[in-house]
Amino acid sequence: MILIHCPYCDEKRPEIEFANAGQAHVARPLDPSSQSDEEWEAYLFIRANPRGRHHERWRHVHGCGRFFNAVRDTVTDKFETTYKAGEPRR
Amino acid sequence: MSDALFRNEPVSSTPYVADGVSIRLAAPLKRYSLRARTADALETVLNVKVPQKIGATEGGIACLGPDEWLLRTPAEAAMPTGTGLPVAITDISERSICLVLEGPRAAEVLMTGCPLDLDNFAVGRATRTIYETVEIIIIREGEDRFHVEVWRSFAAWLWTAFTTAASH
Numbered sequence: 001m002i003l004i005h006c007p008y009c010d011e012k013r014p015e016i017e018f019a020n021a022g023q024a025h026v027a028r029p030l031d032p033s034s035q036s037d038e039e040w041e042a043y044l045f046i047r048a049n050p051r052g053r054h055h056e057r058w059r060h061v062h063g064c065g066r067f068f069n070a071v072r073d074t075v076t077d078k079f080e081t082t083y084k085a086g087e088p089r090r
Numbered sequence: 091m092s093d094a095l096f097r098n099e100p101v102s103s104t105p106y107v108a109d110g111v112s113i114r115l116a117a118p119l120k121r122y123s124l125r126a127r128t129a130d131a132l133e134t135v136l137n138v139k140v141p142q143k144i145g146a147t148e149g150g151i152a153c154l155g156p157d158e159w160l161l162r163t164p165a166e167a168a169m170p171t172g173t174g175l176p177v178a179i180t181d182i183s184e185r186s187i188c189l190v191l192e193g194p195r196a197a198e199v200l201m202t203g204c205p206l207d208l209d210n211f212a213v214g215r216a217t218r219t220i221y222e223t224v225e226i227i228i229i230r231e232g233e234d235r236f237h238v239e240v241w242r243s244f245a246a247w248l249w250t251a252f253t254t255a256a257s258h
């Protein structure tokens with residue numbers, strides 16, 4: 001079982017306590033009505049699918065309940081680092 | 091006393107005793123979900139010490155997350171509502187029941203479905219976690235005594251899982 005470091009609990013916890021919540025650092029446009037259909041589609045649906053280093057949101061759902069960001073390698077499934085939501089991209 | 095007449099528990103009120111472990115339903119508790127951005131805000135309202143670190147317990151209050159605490163108390167005490175203040179105090183007494191696992195095999199029974207390393211789980215620590223697919227809150231009350239908070243609808247299944255594990 002993979003152990004994931006929760007930045008809020010500050011300890012490694014078993015993977016099944018966590019839920020993946022998709023790509024991280026997807027900012028909602030500040031003024032949605034100014035967006036074209038293509039721009040809005042890109043915000044809503046278009047996501048990166050890299051081979052290798054990937055920024056993801058995770059949630060410690062069966063623990064402290066908090067969302068945080070993680071850098072995971074999609075090939076090896078190794079977590080490089082995790083950090084609190086709101087902190088700059090690593 | 092009317093409480094006792096209407097109370098309908100999802101698991102047996104007879105303790106299950108196996109070799110090295112006993113499993114029983116705890117007496118009814120009052121439970122409160124305490125939410126606030128900081129522990130200090132709650133301390134002001136409740137006038138008691140509130141643990142700051144996730145996992146810590148103090149005087150019946152367990153810190154479950156950065157902005158979430160669980161208060162368990164046997165007494166029917168009047169709780170402040172915190173009206174007008176940036177805190178939320180919610181009575182969740184009947185949301186869950188508490189199973190008490192006691193005995194030298196208590197940690198072993200819990201670890202049949204819980205992925206945490208309970209051998210290195212300090213006395214007095216509390217955490218939300220998972221048993222198989224059921225969300226639980228574990229509170230280590232003593233070296234050989236664990237309190238397991240589980241939502242009512244999952245309790246019957248968890249009771250069966252615990253007693254089955256204990257019988258092996």
